[in-house]
Amino acid sequence: MLEFGVNVRDLVAFCHRSGDIDHRYTPSPSAEQGIEGHGRIYRRRPESYQREYPVNFVHCEQGINLHLRGRADGVDLARGLVEEIKTCRVDAASIPAAVKELHYSQARIYAALVAIQHDLDCLQVRLTWLNIDSDEEFNMSRNYDRAELHAYLLETLALFSDWLSLLASERNSRQRSLESFKFPHGQFRSGQRDIAELVYKCVDQGGELMVEAPTGIGKTAAVLYPALKAMASQKHEAIVFVTSRTVGRRTAEDSLSLMSERGLQLCSLSLTAKESICFSPGKACHGDDCPFAKGYYDRLPAAMIEAVQDGILRRQEIESIARRHEVCPYQLAMDLMPWVDVLIADAHYVFSFYAGVGRMMEQDQRRWTVLVDEAHNLPERARGMYSGQLGKAELMRVKKVSSPVVKRSLEKVNRAMLALQKQDWPEQDLRCSLPVTLINSLGDFVAAVGVAMADDVRFAPHNPQLMNFYFAVLQWLRIAEHWGDEYRLELLRGEGPQGLLLRLNCLDPSRLLSNSHKRSHALVVFSATLSPQSWMGQLLGLNETAVYRRMTSPFEPAQLDVVVETAIDTRYRQREASAPQLAERLSAFLAEAKGNSIIYFPSYRYLRTTLELMQGSGSALPDRLLWQQHPEQTEADRASLFTALERHRHVVAFCILGGVFSEGIDLPGALLTNVAIVGVGLPQVGAEREQLRQWYQEVYGQGFEYAYLYPAMQKVDQALGRVVRTDTDRGSALLIDNRYGWPAYRELLPPWWSYR
Numbered sequence: 001m002l003e004f005g006v007n008v009r010d011l012v013a014f015c016h017r018s019g020d021i022d023h024r025y026t027p028s029p030s031a032e033q034g035i036e037g038h039g040r041i042y043r044r045r046p047e048s049y050q051r052e053y054p055v056n057f058v059h060c061e062q063g064i065n066l067h068l069r070g071r072a073d074g075v076d077l078a079r080g081l082v083e084e085i086k087t088c089r090v091d092a093a094s095i096p097a098a099v100k101e102l103h104y105s106q107a108r109i110y111a112a113l114v115a116i117q118h119d120l121d122c123l124q125v126r127l128t129w130l131n132i133d134s135d136e137e138f139n140m141s142r143n144y145d146r147a148e149l150h151a152y153l154l155e156t157l158a159l160f161s162d163w164l165s166l167l168a169s170e171r172n173s174r175q176r177s178l179e180s181f182k183f184p185h186g187q188f189r190s191g192q193r194d195i196a197e198l199v200y201k202c203v204d205q206g207g208e209l210m211v212e213a214p215t216g217i218g219k220t221a222a223v224l225y226p227a228l229k230a231m232a233s234q235k236h237e238a239i240v241f242v243t244s245r246t247v248g249r250r251t252a253e254d255s256l257s258l259m260s261e262r263g264l265q266l267c268s269l270s271l272t273a274k275e276s277i278c279f280s281p282g283k284a285c286h287g288d289d290c291p292f293a294k295g296y297y298d299r300l301p302a303a304m305i306e307a308v309q310d311g312i313l314r315r316q317e318i319e320s321i322a323r324r325h326e327v328c329p330y331q332l333a334m335d336l337m338p339w340v341d342v343l344i345a346d347a348h349y350v351f352s353f354y355a356g357v358g359r360m361m362e363q364d365q366r367r368w369t370v371l372v373d374e375a376h377n378l379p380e381r382a383r384g385m386y387s388g389q390l391g392k393a394e395l396m397r398v399k400k401v402s403s404p405v406v407k408r409s410l411e412k413v414n415r416a417m418l419a420l421q422k423q424d425w426p427e428q429d430l431r432c433s434l435p436v437t438l439i440n441s442l443g444d445f446v447a448a449v450g451v452a453m454a455d456d457v458r459f460a461p462h463n464p465q466l467m468n469f470y471f472a473v474l475q476w477l478r479i480a481e482h483w484g485d486e487y488r489l490e491l492l493r494g495e496g497p498q499g500l501l502l503r504l505n506c507l508d509p510s511r512l513l514s515n516s517h518k519r520s521h522a523l524v525v526f527s528a529t530l531s532p533q534s535w536m537g538q539l540l541g542l543n544e545t546a547v548y549r550r551m552t553s554p555f556e557p558a559q560l561d562v563v564v565e566t567a568i569d570t571r572y573r574q575r576e577a578s579a580p581q582l583a584e585r586l587s588a589f590l591a592e593a594k595g596n597s598i599i600y601f602p603s604y605r606y607l608r609t610t611l612e613l614m615q616g617s618g619s620a621l622p623d624r625l626l627w628q629q630h631p632e633q634t635e636a637d638r639a640s641l642f643t644a645l646e647r648h649r650h651v652v653a654f655c656i657l658g659g660v661f662s663e664g665i666d667l668p669g670a671l672l673t674n675v676a677i678v679g680v681g682l683p684q685v686g687a688e689r690e691q692l693r694q695w696y697q698e699v700y701g702q703g704f705e706y707a708y709l710y711p712a713m714q715k716v717d718q719a720l721g722r723v724v725r726t727d728t729d730r731g732s733a734l735l736i737d738n739r740y741g742w743p744a745y746r747e748l749l750p751p752w753w754s755y756r
Contacts (some may be wrong), residue, residue, distance in 0.1 A: 002168050003063050005237075005365040006107050006160075008055070008070030010338045015159040015527040015534050016105040017297040017422075019098055020287025021331055024090075024454045032481040037132045038073065048078035055113035059157055063156055064168050069365050072110035077118060077243045082111040083126045089450035092129035092138030093554040103127055104140055104611050107155060110148035110661045121146050134446040134717040148547045167261070167339065169455050170267065170308055174341060177265040178232035183225055184220070184255075189727075190554035198549055199524055200226035203235045205750045208523045208546035210375070210537060212530040214752055215721030216668075216729075217525050220251050223371050227524070228264070230369075231341070236521050237366035240343040240357055244352050244377040245664040258314050269313045269341035271357070277315060279322070285331075286457040292328040298323050300335060300636040338364055345380060353478040358519055365522035374664060375525035376714050379539040382509035386482070388475035392417050392500040398469045406466070409448040412441040420491065421500050424659050428687065431489040432471070440479050442473050448744065468709030471695060479504045484511060488691060504584035505688060507695040513541030528721050529714040531748065532582055535706060559724045561732040562753045566741035570679040575606050583613035590624065590652060595673030596645050597624075600657040602679035604631060607654050610678075612670070629661065655682045663718035668725035675723055676734040680745055681715035682708050713748040720750060 040049050053075035057068040072373070074083035084107035088095065104127045111125045126141040144152075188196070195211055202209040203226070213219050227239050238603060243249045249270060256268050275281070280290040287294035302323035310317055313336070322329035331738050337360050349357040350370065361368045372378060395417065397408045416438040449470050453459045477488070486508040492501040506512070517523050523542075530536045533548045565585060567576050586599060601607035611628065614621055624649050627641050640661060644651050649670055655661040658681055683689050691706055698701025723731035735755075739745045749755065 001060075001063060002171065003065050003067065005067040005069065005591060006170065007363060008068060008106060008113075009363055011068065011156065011160060012102065012106045012109055013335075014163060014301075014472045015156050016102055017300075019297055021285050021290075021293035021296065021328060022096070022099070022287070022457075023285050024457065026660050027562050033132055034087045037130045038085050041085050041130055041137070042074070046079075047075070049076045053114070054112075055110060055117065057113045057153075061157070061643065062165060065479070066130050066164060067365070068113070069166040069368040070110065072107075072114065073264060075110075075114055076264075077114075077120075079124070080122060081121065081124045081126060082107060082114050083128055084110065085128050085130065087130050087132050088135055089352055089447045090454040091129065091451075092131060092136070093456060095129065100127065100129075100140060105156075106486070108144070108149065108152050111144065112153040115146045115149050123149065124440060125149075126427075129609050133443070137299065142640040147261060158243045163305075166308065167304060171692070174267075175232055177263055178229060181229070181232075181259070181262070181264050182306045183221075184259045184264075185221060189218050191217050191551045194549075194551060195219065195526075196226040198238060198547070199223050200230055200235075201522055202547065203230040203386065203522045206367075206521050208542050209525070210518065210522065210530055210540070210542060210546060210548045211526040211551065213526065213528060213531070213551040214750070215718075216553065216725035217551065217554055219247075219528075220255050220373065222662060223373075223524060223526055224252065224255055224553070225259075226344075226369060227369055228259070228266070236369045238341060238343070238364075238368045240345060240350060240368060240370050241363075241373040242345060242347050242370060243379075244347050244381055245660075247664045247666070248373045249344055249346075249665075253312065253314050256342065256344075260312055263356070265311070266341040267308050267311060267313065267339075269318075269333060269336055269340040270315060270344040271333055272315045272318070272330070272339075273346075275432075276616040277319065277419065278332075279329060280643055282461050284457045284459075285328070285459050288457050289461070292322070292326060296327050296331060297327045298629075299327050300332070303332055304336060304339070307332070308339060311365075313340070333479055347372075347387060347466070351378070351382055351513060353475065353482070355516070358516055362521040368519070369524070370520040371515070371523040372523070372525040374527050375540060376527045376529045376536065376718075378513070378525070378528065379390055379509055379536075380711075382513055383506050385508055386479065386506035386512055387471060387481060387504055388479055389501060389503040390469075390472055390476060391494075391502075392421070392671065393496075394469055394472075394493075394497040396498050398466045401451060401463070406445070406448045407454055409441070413438070413445055417442045417500055417502070420502075421493070424724065425491060429491040430691070431491070432485070432487070434480055434483060434489060434504075439477070442476055446473055446477065471480070479506075479721065482512060482670060486511060486695065489693075490687075505691060507692055508699065510541040512538050514534075515541075517543075518542060529717045532710065535700075535702075535710050538700065539706075553750075554727070555724050555729075555752065557752065557754045559730050560720075560753050562720075562730070562755050563734050564755050565734060565736045566738045568736050570606075570737045575603075576609070579606070579609045580613055582678065583610050585736060586610065586678075587614055587621075589674075589676055590621070593674040593732055595649055595670060595731070596653075596667075597674040597676070598653045598655055598661065598672060598722065599676040600678060601676040602657055603679060604629075604656065606678070607656070611654055621652065624650050627651060627653040629655045629659065631654070639670075657719060658715040662715060662722070665720055665722065668729060673731040675719055675731075676731065676736065677716055677719050678736050680737050680739050681712035683711060695724075709744065709750070713745065717748070717750050720753070 002208050051074055053072040055070050059066040072082055086103055107125050107127050112121045115123055123147045126139055129138040241252045280293050283290045284295055303321055307321050318329050318333055322332050345357050399407055488503055488505045490503040494501050525540055568581050627644055628748040641653055693703040693707035696706035720733055
C-alpha cells in the first residue's frame with residue numbers, strides 16, 4: 001500500500017480553483033500580519049473555541065493510502081462551528097465570488113473531517129474575512145448536515161483521483177529507480193564517500209550539518225546523491241537545493257540531468273525570478289491584461305500533468321510547457337512546488353521575508369531537507385534580504401504622480417519623516433528602536449495602495465515608480481515585525497531638504513536564519529570556505545547540536561605551486577607607492593607562468609594603475625591576450641572572458657578579488673593554470689562595516705575578525721580554488737601582501753597546499 005500525504009490547502013487549491021489569475025486579493029502583506037489578524041479574531045471568540053484545530057483523514061483508493069491533514073483555523077465543538085479565517089487590506093465585500101468560494105471550499109473540507117472525527121450530525125461552516133486595517137469582519141456562513149459534508153469531501157477526492165494516481169505512479173517509479181541507483185560518476189572521489197555518509201546520517205537523524213570541502217572535490221554530487229537515496233528509505237520526502245549564483249544552479253541541474261541519464265526517475269524544478277521568465281512584461285497578472293493569466297486555472301491541470309512527467313524541469317522546460325498550454329510560466333512553477341521531489345532555488349526563495357518556498361515548507365505535510373550550496377555567501381546575502389531603506393526624495397517623486405487617496409497616505413509618511421528630520425541629531429545617527437508614527441503611516445500607505453490595486457487591475461504596471469516604493473515600504477514593515485537587538489536604524493541627512501535617508505541595517509542574520517531552519521526536517525550547508533567553523537556556524541544560525549566537518553583534500557600539495565610574496569605592502573595608503581614594485585613582481589610571475597592566468601586585485605583603481613605600469617615596462621604582456629574586468633560590464637562582456645579562456649592558452653585576465661570571477665566558476669584543465677592574488681581582500685572601512693565590527697565585538701568578542709579578517713580570507717581561499725579542479729590539474733599561485741607572513745592570516749589559508 002503506497003502512502004501519500006497532502007494538506008487540505010493544496011487539495012482544495014488543486015480541485016476547486018478556476019478562471020483567471022488574480023493576485024489583487026492576497027490575504028495580507030505578510031504572514032506575520034496574517035497571524036496577528038487571526039489573533040484578533042481568536043480574542044473575540046468564546047472559551048469553547050479551539051484555534052488551529054488539527055484534522056486527519058485516511059482515504060484508501062486503488063492501492064493508495066491518502067493521508068489528508070491540516071489545521072482548521074477555528075473549531076467550536078460546543079456550538080457546532082468550523083471557521084476559516086482570511087485577512088485582507090480591502091473591503092471584503094469587493095472580493096470576487098470565485099475567491100470567496102475557493103476559501104469556503106477549504107472550510108467545508110475542514111468541517112467534513114471534523115464531522116467524521118467526532119461523529120457529528122451537523123455543523124455550521126463559516127468563512128470570515130478580516131480587514132486588518134479597518135478591523136471589520138465579513139462572514140459567509142451556512143449549516144450542513146453530515147451527509148452533505150461527506151458528499152462534498154468524496155466529490156473533492158474524486159476530482160483529485162486522477163492526479164493522485166499519476167503522482168502515485170511517478171512515486172513508485174522514483175522509488176524503484178532509487179533503490180537500485182548507483183553513484184552516477186562510478187567510483188567516489190577521495191572524500192566524496194565521507195561527505196555522502198555524513199549527509200545521509202544528517203537526513204536520517206533530522207539534524208544540521210556543515211561541511212567544508214576543497215573546491216573540485218565534487219560537493220554537489222556528493223551531497224545530492226545521499227539526499228536522494230534517503231528518499232528510497234523514506235527518511236524524508238522532498239529536497240530543496242539552495243544556490244546563490246547562476247553557476248551553482250547549473251551545476252545542480254547538470255548533476256540531476258546526469259543522474260536522469262543513468263536511470264534515476266524523479267521530478268525536479270528550477271525556480272526562475274518572475275521578471276526574468278514573464279511572457280508579458282509590463283502587464284498586470286490578471287486575465288483582463290495578460291493572455292497567459294486569462295483562464296489560467298482552467299488550463300493548469302493539463303500543464304501540471306505534462307510537467308510532472310517531464311522529469312528535469314529547468315527554465316527552458318517550464319517555458320516550453322507554459323507556451324504549449326498558454327499559461328503563465330512563473331505561476332506554473334509556483335503551483336508545481338508542492339508536488340515535485342527536488343526544488344532548485346535561489347536563497348531568496350527560501351530565506352527572505354518573501355520566501356515562497358519557505359512558506360510552502362511550513363504548510364506542506366512533507367519532510368523537507370534543505371541543501372545550501374556555497375553557504376559562505378548566505379550570511380551576507382541574508383543581511384541584505386533582512387535590511388531595507390527609504391528615501392524622502394523618492395517619496396516626494398512618487399507623491400507627485402499618485403492618485404488623491406494614495407497621495408494623502410504619502411503625506412502622512414512625509415510628515416512622519418519631517419518630524420524625524422527636525423530632531424536634533426548630527427549628519428548621521430544610529431538608533432536601536434523604530435519610530436511608531438512612521439510605521440503606522442507606512443501601514444496606511446500600504447492599505448491605500450491595496451485598495452487602488454483591487455479597484456484597477458492595471459494599477460501596478462501603470463505605476464512602476466510607485467510600486468518600487470511600495471515594495472520598499474513592505475520590506476520596512478516586515479523588518480518592523482522581526483525587529484531585534486541586532487538591528488540598527490540609520491538616519492542620514494543627505495543633501496537638500498529632501499535628502500533624508502532611513503536605513504534599517506541587519507547586523508547579524510543568525511536569529512532570522514535560525515528561524516528559517518526550523519521549517520526543514522534536515523539542513524546541510526556546504527562550501528569550500530567555511531572556516532573558522534565557529535564563526536560560520538554562528539552567522540549561519542546553526543543550532544548547538546549541529547555537526548561540523550572539514551574534509552581533507554583529494555589533491556596532492558604539489559599540484560599547486562604557491563609562492564607567498566611578503567615584501568610588497570598593498571594596504572590602501574601604500575598602494576600608490578607600491579604599484580611600481582607590484583607591476584615588476586607580476587611581470588616576473590607572468591614571464592614564468594605558462595598558460596592562462598588571472599590576477600585578482602582589491603580595487604579597480606589599483607588594477608588600472610598597475611596594469612598601466614606593466615604595459616609600459618616592456619613586460620610579458622605583449623605576448624599575452626589581455627582581458628580586463630570593468631565595473632559596468634554586461635553579461636555578454638563577462639562571457640567574453642570564458643570564450644577567450646576556452647579558445648586560447650595565453651590569456652591574462654585582470655579581475656577583482658571577491659567578484660564574479662573569483663568564486664563559483666569552474667575552469668578545469670588548461671582553461672586556467674595560474675592565479676595571482678594582490679592583497680588580502682579586507683572589506684573597505686566604512687560606517688556600516690564599523691557597525692558590524694562593534695556588534696561582533698560586543699556579542700562574540702571578535703569584532704575585527706568577524707567583520708574584516710575572516711570574510712577577507714574567504715575571498716582569498718575562493719580565488720585560490722580556481723586552479724586545481726581535477727586530479728590531473730596542475731598550476732601555480734602567487735599571494736602578494738606582507739600580511740601573508742603574519743600568523744593570523746597565514747593560518748586561514750587552505751591547509752591542503754604548501755606555501756613558500
